[in-house]
Amino acid sequence: xxxxxxxxxxxxxxxxVCRLNDLSGPGERLLLYVDRTVLNEYxxxxxxxxxxxxxxxxWRPRAAIGVVDHVNSTAPDRTGPVADVHAQQQIxxxxxxxxxxxxxxxxxxxxxxxxxxxxxxxxxxxMPGMVFAAGDSHTTTYGAFGSVGFGIGTSDIExxxxxxxxxxxxLKTMRVLxxxxxxxxxxxxxxxxxxxxxIGAAGAHGHALxxxxxxxxxxxxxxxxxxxxxxxxxxxxxxxxxxxxxxxxYIAGRPRAPGAAMLEHAxxxxxxxxxxxxxxxxxxxxxxxxxxxPMVTWGTSPDQALPITDAVPDPALLPAAAQADALxxxxxxGLTPGTxxxxxxxxxxxxxxxxxxxxxxxxxxxxxxxxxxxxxxxxAMIAPGSSTVRREAEAEGLDRIFTxxxxxxxxxxxxxxxxMNDDVLAPxxxxxxxxxxxxxxxxxxxxxxxxxxxxxxxxxxxxxxLADVRELVP
Numbered sequence: 001x002x003x004x005x006x007x008x009x010x011x012x013x014x015x016x017v018c019r020l021n022d023l024s025g026p027g028e029r030l031l032l033y034v035d036r037t038v039l040n041e042y043x044x045x046x047x048x049x050x051x052x053x054x055x056x057x058x059w060r061p062r063a064a065i066g067v068v069d070h071v072n073s074t075a076p077d078r079t080g081p082v083a084d085v086h087a088q089q090q091i092x093x094x095x096x097x098x099x100x101x102x103x104x105x106x107x108x109x110x111x112x113x114x115x116x117x118x119x120x121x122x123x124x125x126x127m128p129g130m131v132f133a134a135g136d137s138h139t140t141t142y143g144a145f146g147s148v149g150f151g152i153g154t155s156d157i158e159x160x161x162x163x164x165x166x167x168x169x170x171l172k173t174m175r176v177l178x179x180x181x182x183x184x185x186x187x188x189x190x191x192x193x194x195x196x197x198x199i200g201a202a203g204a205h206g207h208a209l210x211x212x213x214x215x216x217x218x219x220x221x222x223x224x225x226x227x228x229x230x231x232x233x234x235x236x237x238x239x240x241x242x243x244x245x246x247x248x249x250y251i252a253g254r255p256r257a258p259g260a261a262m263l264e265h266a267x268x269x270x271x272x273x274x275x276x277x278x279x280x281x282x283x284x285x286x287x288x289x290x291x292x293x294p295m296v297t298w299g300t301s302p303d304q305a306l307p308i309t310d311a312v313p314d315p316a317l318l319p320a321a322a323q324a325d326a327l328x329x330x331x332x333x334g335l336t337p338g339t340x341x342x343x344x345x346x347x348x349x350x351x352x353x354x355x356x357x358x359x360x361x362x363x364x365x366x367x368x369x370x371x372x373x374x375x376x377x378x379x380a381m382i383a384p385g386s387s388t389v390r391r392e393a394e395a396e397g398l399d400r401i402f403t404x405x406x407x408x409x410x411x412x413x414x415x416x417x418x419x420m421n422d423d424v425l426a427p428x429x430x431x432x433x434x435x436x437x438x439x440x441x442x443x444x445x446x447x448x449x450x451x452x453x454x455x456x457x458x459x460x461x462x463x464x465x466l467a468d469v470r471e472l473v474p
Contacts, residue, residue, distance in 0.1 A: 004275075015032050015148075030169075036131065038119070051162060073411070115357060115412065118357055119388075122254065128270040146243030162294040172278075173281045185455075188223030191194045197304075200381070294470065301329070301331030312339065343465060343466075346426075346464065347431065350382075357389065378461055433452065433453065433457065434452065452466075
């Protein structure tokens, strides 16, 4: 009998072309076959320059899809070129690369356009047991389906496109086991923020992180995508959740998914992928879901987070290793220790991103916003994660709830997740945001970001300050 094996190691073993050193287990160097990739206009140009210079072609063009998402405008009435000349040049060069190298591209006006990590699951293109590598760190999102996904740099993108393989180092494994049930008002975003707070921004460095336990199994697939998406914020290179019938149901019937008979046949293999009983992990972490409350960040790193019922911490009371970072974060954020988090006023509210721009996220926000109005002085925006999500939301009437509440209903794209387009914070502006990173300048030079769930963003927009959604929606 073979020894018990983790989900991560099963997938890596099945995709190993050959060993590149004599090690087995963590640290093994191997040539890894990559099933699929997604390209964007921002991280791919240098890779295509290098392919042109070397007169190389793309080995499997049909294994790649290109999506415009980072630099494009999300203006509600976008109809022509992007106002930023350099951004439009990136989009134009991306289109030229798609034509010249033969891969499919969804441009700004394509009906499937959106954020890459929302678009691929929309299509049914992500399936259990696959390996994805792409030029974006949040490629970990695909682990929600039981597939290995990881971000790569430009030189690796070139190598992948030319060969469909990558040199790869096998990671250590880590399991986060979440027992119990999440309380009402607490979401997958709160769960992953609590995990990051507990283990730290580098707590999973060098590991493939598997989420497991009763609370994880209870999540729907879009909540699982949120978990895997933000796992990179605690240093995980790969994030995984065992595939189950929920994953199968999510894939079935989507535009690029296999037919019913093929999916049924595939499930015979996929059902054997979950980690075996007795499989050894290099590290394990336990959490009780019942203890997790709605979370918000107070600092400039995703691990600088607390329940909304807490107050801004005093750096002097934190562990010595965290004090300098906390002092700098509070200076940047303009906060005073002891201030209740629920007393912090905001200027902006943003719902969207590859973390929380899916249909279920918009539904959560709509439940809070229905019949209410955005507080005076707050500019509130929603940018759906994809054009598909936007159409689905409009079919349910969610857009009317948002606009009647005072939110701007935008087009799809990365938008205010990062300052690469026209949706940016002004210096000093404070934003309640459903995105994944609150680094200095992430949403605009001098902008101040508080991360939270979409429902919590909606609550903050209504109150004009950080607010506990449980006070609005029993």
